[in-house]
Amino acid sequence: MRNLIIALLVSLMLPVVANAQQAGNVxxxxxxxxxxxxxxxxxxxxxxxxxxxxxxxxxxxxxxxxxxxxxxxxxxxxxxxxxxxxxxxxxxxxxxxxxxxxxxxxxxxxxxxxxxxxxxxxxxxxxxxxxxxxxxxxxxxxxxxxxxxxxxxxxxxxxxxxxxxxxxxxxxxxxxxxxxxxxxxxxxxxxxxxxxxxxxxxxxxxxxxxxxxxxxxxxxxxxxxxxxxxxxxxxxxxxxxxxxxxxxxxxxxxxxxxxxxxxxSGDVSATTEEQSVSEAQPAASDEALEEGYTIQLISATHEVDTNDYQFKGYKGRVRLLMSTGRYKYKYCYGSYASREAAKRDLEEAKKTFKDAYVVRFKGGNIVTQ
Ligand SMILES: [Zn+2]
The missing domain is CATH 3.40.630.40 (Zn-dependent exopeptidases)
Known part of the structure; x- marks a missing residue:
């Protein structure tokens, strides 16, 4: 009964949550x-x-x-x-x-x-x-x-x-x-x-x-x-x-x-931009691919600006891929033709995001196959 109520509430709340997030981004x-x-x-x-x-x-x-x-x-x-x-x-x-x-x-x-x-x-x-x-x-x-x-x-x-x-x-x-x-x-x-x-x-x-x-x-x-x-x-x-x-x-x-x-809010001072440029650059990856492998750094319940401070050294260099489930916003780095190529950059990524791992993507989505 409780699960049913919670499921019902969650389904009822979705439009409100979406609106709240839009408001939150302003x-x-x-x-x-x-x-x-x-x-x-x-x-x-x-x-x-x-x-x-x-x-x-x-x-x-x-x-x-x-x-x-x-x-x-x-x-x-x-x-x-x-x-x-x-x-x-x-x-x-x-x-x-x-x-x-x-x-x-x-x-x-x-x-x-x-x-x-x-x-x-x-x-x-x-x-x-x-x-x-x-x-x-x-x-x-x-x-x-x-x-x-x-x-x-x-x-x-x-x-x-x-x-x-x-x-x-x-x-x-x-x-x-x-x-x-x-x-x-x-x-x-x-x-x-x-x-x-x-x-x-x-x-x-x-x-x-x-x-x-x-x-x-x-x-x-x-x-x-x-x-x-x-x-x-x-x-x-x-x-x-x-x-x-x-x-x-x-x-x-x-x-x-x-x-x-x-x-x-887009109010990024020149100083902040200079700092982000001078930060150590993560290792370069292959050119953007339509499908392949990428390093998932973090996931979130809602959209986060890719310039957000929480991406640390990867700020501005992450891209958003979509998945399913509650944490469906996956913030990833790089695109690689093979899992092995992605793994070469994974260790570096783990220094900043210890739970980072390699995932497969196709278009704008994470895929399991
Ligand atoms: Zn206390």
Whole structure:
């Protein structure tokens, strides 16, 4: 029954999703870009507490430092914090998180970054991770649990009404199909940048519906900068040096995020173009062929500009091929007469896109034969 409902919803939603994507591609470059930083917890909820160290304090310091650094790195950006001191919006945790998202929405946030520190029941687990909302199976399973919270927080939604419960799901579905790929790229960039500071990279995760992310209208990611329950992580993330460096990692990722949005709107500065020309050129491939082999770098649920920052050194040199399934937009490099020829460039491609592999294409499509 549930599968049937989901299938029905997906089929009903398709026209809306297509429209949303068209709207999403129209980027108004004249409007000021807005980022909202959300230091988690505060007030009655300190978050994880280890000795005298409160998560709420660490993440507030990091958030303030991100804003300070962005003032230099990207002065044209409007940066807001959801809180400036040890405070909360509401005594109820769900309402509090929702109000943080509503604050971000009221500012017209293009990107909202939730900043947290992690905790677990052992002292060995360590590293940074970032969370995005996703339509994976675990999220669908948790839909029920989440829907209960809607009823609890005074919203008009009624858990006992199946239609209403489905509306909550549709809301996530519509927004996240559009935002997920870019949220994921930003989340990955944050993890990669923090990893360079010496913290383990636990990668991008999904499967929990974070209240703060759920209610966002723009893009949003929640970062767990490190584990407070691990002595080494804690020493670093609570130190002045650590907080400053992590803020540097996050602010760099924010700059990349907005640069890529500007690229989508066609507002690419001369400097950016010069940089892309001077980047190492991937190995040359055969002349474009009508059919043959190509290296699939990444796939997406919707169309991405081939000049997008996420193509890194292959920016502007990828081409879009179509396939079936949810991730039907395949971004590929090169065209080769034989699989062997393609494989010669594959190792190079894997340095940038570790999951790259050789596929066969015909015309504008990936083919399996
Ligand atoms: Zn937290």
């Amino acid at each position: 980027v108004d470059s004249s409007r000021k870009r807005v980022v909202v930083l959300d230091p988690g917890h505060g007030g009655p909820r300190p978050g994880k507490v280890v000795g005298k160290v409160h998560e709420a304090d660490i993440v507030l310091d990091i958030s303030k430092e991100v804003r300070r650094q962005l003032a230099t790195k990207m002065p044209e950006l409007d940066v807001y914090l959801t809180r400036h001191c040890d405070s909360a919006y509401n005594a109820d945790q769900t309402k509090d998180n929702r109000m943080r998202a509503e604050f971000a929405n009221s500012k017209g946030a293009d990107l909202t970054v939730g900043i947290h520190a992690n905790a677990i029941g052992n002292t060995t687990t360590n590293g940074c991770e970032a969370w995005v909302l996703s339509l994976d199976e675990s999220l669908m399973k948790q839909n029920n649990a989440r829907a209960n919270l809607f009823a609890d927080d005074g919203d008009a939604l009624d858990i006992n009404d199946l239609d209403t419960k489905s509306m909550g799901f549709i809301k996530v579905l519509t927004r996240q199909l559009d935002n997920e790929p870019r949220n994921r790229m930003f989340a990955q960039q944050c993890c990669d940048n923090i990893n360079k500071l010496g913290l383990k990279n636990l990668g991008v995760k999904s499967g929990k519906i974070w209240t703060m992310l759920y209610y966002l209208e723009g893009h949003g990611v929640l970062i767990e900068v490190g584990y407070m329950t691990n002595a080494k992580d804690l020493a670093y993330i609570s130190s002045e040096k650590g907080k400053k460096e992590i803020a540097g990692a996050i602010s760099d990722a924010i700059v990349s995020f907005f640069e890529s949005l500007d690229a989508l």
